[in-house]
Amino acid sequence: xxxxxxxxxxMSAQQTNVEVIANNLANMNTTGYKSQIxxxxxxxxQNVESPGAQxxxxxxxLPNGIxxxxxxxxxxxxxxxxxGALQSTSNPYDLAIQGSGYFRVTMPDGSNSFTRSGxxxxxxxxxxxxxxxxxVAPGIAVPSNATGIQVNAQGQVLAQIPGQAALQTLGQLxxxxxxxxxxxxxxxxxxxxxxxxxxxxxxxxxxxTGYGTIQEGYLEASNVDPVxxxxxxxxxxxxxxxxxxxxxxxxxxxxxxxxxxQG
Amino acid sequence: MRPCGRFRRAVLAxxxxxxxxxxxxxxxxxxxxxxxxxCPNTEDQKGSRGxxxxxxxxxxxxxxxAYQSMEAISNNLANMSTAGFKxxxxxxxxxxxxxxxxxxxxxxxxxxxxxxxxxxxxxGPIEMTHAPFDLAINGQGFFAIQTANxxxxxxxxxxTLDASGRITTAEGDPLQGSGGDISVSATDGDVHIAADGMVxxxxxxxxxxxxxxxxxDSALVKEGSGLYSTTQASQTPDNASLExxxxxxxxxxxxxxxxxxxxxxxxxxxxxxxSETHSALMRTSMDKLTNATQS
Numbered sequence: 001x002x003x004x005x006x007x008x009x010x011m012s013a014q015q016t017n018v019e020v021i022a023n024n025l026a027n028m029n030t031t032g033y034k035s036q037i038x039x040x041x042x043x044x045x046q047n048v049e050s051p052g053a054q055x056x057x058x059x060x061x062l063p064n065g066i067x068x069x070x071x072x073x074x075x076x077x078x079x080x081x082x083x084g085a086l087q088s089t090s091n092p093y094d095l096a097i098q099g100s101g102y103f104r105v106t107m108p109d110g111s112n113s114f115t116r117s118g119x120x121x122x123x124x125x126x127x128x129x130x131x132x133x134x135x136v137a138p139g140i141a142v143p144s145n146a147t148g149i150q151v152n153a154q155g156q157v158l159a160q161i162p163g164q165a166a167l168q169t170l171g172q173l174x175x176x177x178x179x180x181x182x183x184x185x186x187x188x189x190x191x192x193x194x195x196x197x198x199x200x201x202x203x204x205x206x207x208x209t210g211y212g213t214i215q216e217g218y219l220e221a222s223n224v225d226p227v228x229x230x231x232x233x234x235x236x237x238x239x240x241x242x243x244x245x246x247x248x249x250x251x252x253x254x255x256x257x258x259x260x261x262q263g
Numbered sequence: 264m265r266p267c268g269r270f271r272r273a274v275l276a277x278x279x280x281x282x283x284x285x286x287x288x289x290x291x292x293x294x295x296x297x298x299x300x301x302c303p304n305t306e307d308q309k310g311s312r313g314x315x316x317x318x319x320x321x322x323x324x325x326x327x328x329a330y331q332s333m334e335a336i337s338n339n340l341a342n343m344s345t346a347g348f349k350x351x352x353x354x355x356x357x358x359x360x361x362x363x364x365x366x367x368x369x370x371x372x373x374x375x376x377x378x379x380x381x382x383x384x385x386x387g388p389i390e391m392t393h394a395p396f397d398l399a400i401n402g403q404g405f406f407a408i409q410t411a412n413x414x415x416x417x418x419x420x421x422x423t424l425d426a427s428g429r430i431t432t433a434e435g436d437p438l439q440g441s442g443g444d445i446s447v448s449a450t451d452g453d454v455h456i457a458a459d460g461m462v463x464x465x466x467x468x469x470x471x472x473x474x475x476x477x478x479x480d481s482a483l484v485k486e487g488s489g490l491y492s493t494t495q496a497s498q499t500p501d502n503a504s505l506e507x508x509x510x511x512x513x514x515x516x517x518x519x520x521x522x523x524x525x526x527x528x529x530x531x532x533x534x535x536x537x538s539e540t541h542s543a544l545m546r547t548s549m550d551k552l553t554n555a556t557q558s
Contacts (some may be wrong), residue, residue: 001330010341017344037392039421039433040345042338044487048377066353067485068331071339075488076433078423080394100453134523135277177449180396180424197435199426202449209465210452239343242517246337249528253333256362257326258537260542 002068004251009071010243015038016074017236024224025233032190033222034079035229042149046165079182079207084116084223086215091150093120093128096220097210101175101204104137105191113177114201117190119219128157132189140171152251155206155212168257175211268424320536324374327357329531336524339515347418347489348513350383352523365459384480386416387514395454396430397421401510404474404500406433407439408432408490414439416428416475419489420510430472431463434488436473445470458504 020038027033048066086096094107095118097103102114113134120136123129126144128136142149146159146168155173179185184198194201331353342348358376389399398420400406417438422438425431430438430445437444440462447454451464460472477483477496483491509518530539 001333004333004335006341010337010343013341013344020446037394038344041419041433041488042342042345042348042485045485047484066377067336069342069351069485070487072341076421076423078394078421078433080392082393082395178338179426179428179447182423183426197426199424199428202348210450215458223528236344237266238517239340242340242343242521243337244338245521246524249524250333250337250363252528252530253329256532260535260538 001250001254002070002154003253004098004242004247005244006069006071007243007250008144009043010246011039011240012102013072013074014242014243015234016077018233018240020077021142021229021233024229025226027222028224028226028229030190030222031116031119032114034084035222035224035225037078038081039076039078040072043073045069068158080223081181081185081186081254082223084220086218087221088108088164088217089092090217091119092151092216093122094217094219095120095151095173096215096218097175097206098215101177101206101211102132102181102192104120104174104176106135106139107139109135112201113187113193115183115192116220117185118214130189137174138171142170143168150180151214151216153207153215155214167229173206173214174203176203177210178202208224214235214238320543321372321374321506322534322541324358324376325534326531326538327349328353328375328377329527329534330377330399332527333531334525335380336520339520340517340524341372343513343515343517343520345419345489345513346421346510347387348515349387349418349521350513350515351380352383354378360452362552382481383514387512388511389509391509392421393508394421395465395508396424396456397510398422398456398472399511400474400503400505401458401506402500402503403477404503405491407475407497408436409439409444410434410436410490413492415486415490416477416483417489417491418511432488439472442470444448445472456505456507458506460505472505474500474503474505476503 020036024035042219045067048068072241083098086098094161096117102116105113107113115130116178119131120128121131122165123133126141128140128142130136132147139155143161146161148160149170150160150167151173152158155175157170157173158167158169161168175226176193178201179199180197183195183199184192185195187207207213335351335353339350354377355375356378358374360372362371364370368470374420389401398421400418405418406420408415408417417432419432421433422430423433424447425435428446428448430447432438439512445462447464447469448523451466452463454464454469456462456472459473462469476499477493477495479495480493483493486492
């Protein structure tokens with residue numbers, strides 16, 4: 001009985017949906033987190049009678065045909081890359097990107113990863129690093145005698161050095177954009193890796209055409225909308241329930257069939 | 264009592280009950296044949312009634328129709344979260360088998376026959392996703408997608424960019440604009456897609472999403488993955504506009520599907536119990552007949 005397996009595809013799709021929503025809700029307060037949406041597609045159709053097949057000897061055609069579907073599958077789990085709200089923290093090492101682009105982070109093995117989460121700190125060597133201690137490219141060191149730093153909208157990092165009237169430029173932060181940022185591979189810890197689907201990163205100065213600007217003292221909150229997440233959770237749960245009702249109904253029909261054979 | 268008398272009465276009684284049973288057939292409901300009766304109607308001596316197993320075939324035709332409806336309902340419910348999905352229901356009609364006229368005039372048997380599936384092309388609800396490349400069609404029409412198998416059409420407006428910046432489906436097949444693929448470059452910034460399909464960025468216009476329509480929507484062939492194929496010539500839809508950051512949901516209405524499911528289940532139960540009654544009847548008559556001949 002095909003109805004059983006079709007309903008099973010529906011149930012597993014809705015389970016994926018609930019898992020994605022659960023992950024969104026769990027990351028409601030994760031800096032720079034981008035919510036995800038499970039996308040579904042219908043499975044192959046079996047042509048019992050093709051549209052346009054002859055339905056009589058005189059040549060009348062079936063206008064619609066009979067196509068039986070085989071259920072549903074998860075096509076993609078897409079990331080919604082809209083801007084999250086900026087939250088003020090007053091911490092000079094908290095940087096938020098207003099607009100598009102990612103901070104580039106140098107991993108211990110020398111490879112690059114990318115993040116929107118700008119809650120940076122200083123390492124023992126005075127370098128600007130992520131919460132996991134990875135160096136934020138291009139590796140800006142803050143002198144130990146600096147009394148304060150300032151990051152402007154264009155990503156220039158400036159330090160106040162005692163005895164100097166002018167601010168000293170320490171370096172320039174760059175942002176990277178991707179042709180398809182939804183294609184980045186999330187590896188946890190708010191980090192993303194470049195993939196064949198995302199395309200190659202294109203570095204640029206914050207504030208130039210197409211790139212966002214840097215806001216110092218702010219963090220980008222996650223773009224999860226809790227109300228929307230809860231309502232879609234309810235929908236997904238009910239959809240799961242309804243698919244399970246199909247299983248019950250199909251089972252009921254099969255029971256009837258089996259009972260007929262005993263009669 | 265003489266054996267031949269008892270035998271005769273048993274035969275007559277059995278025949279009478281079968282006749283009553285057969286008369287109930289047309290009441291099964293709107294229907295048609297799911298299978299060609301594999302055995303011809305063997306007529307009894309009076310040449311008026313369908314044979315006993317014809318009754319079972321009528322039940323079977325309705326039973327198979329119920330199974331097919333159930334499969335369609337389960338596919339609809341499985342796709343209640345599939346963007347741009349259009350629900351389908353199988354249609355049935357009555358297949359009339361004319362029997363030899365009896366004492367009371369013309370007699371016929373009705374079978375259930377599938378006549379095609381009906382696709383509900385009504386639009387689904389427009390749901391906001393705020394994703395920049397999610398597009399919902401407000402009105403008639405389809406997106407044109409260039410796939411490896413040729414041009415395909417879809418109402419699923421979930422698009423994304425690929426590594427080279429083209430607007431593609433989740434499968435990676437490019438969305439077609441008036442001038443072919445639509446490619447967005449990194450310097451275009453935030454892309455705006457207008458109601459008429461015009462795609463523009465910070466550097467100006469990039470392309471225009473082309474919507475197409477067909478004279479007969481219901482004759483499009485579903486290919487899975489939300490895609491349709493057709494040999495019909497495309498035309499420009501009359502009243503269609505695009506909504507950026509939104510997606511057209513599935514037009515499956517769970518309440519309607521569940522109600523239909525209960526209906527199908529009940530009709531299958533009815534057929535199954537009628538079929539059981541009928542086979543019990545046959546068993547009783549066989550018993551009586553054999554008892555009559557043995558004694």
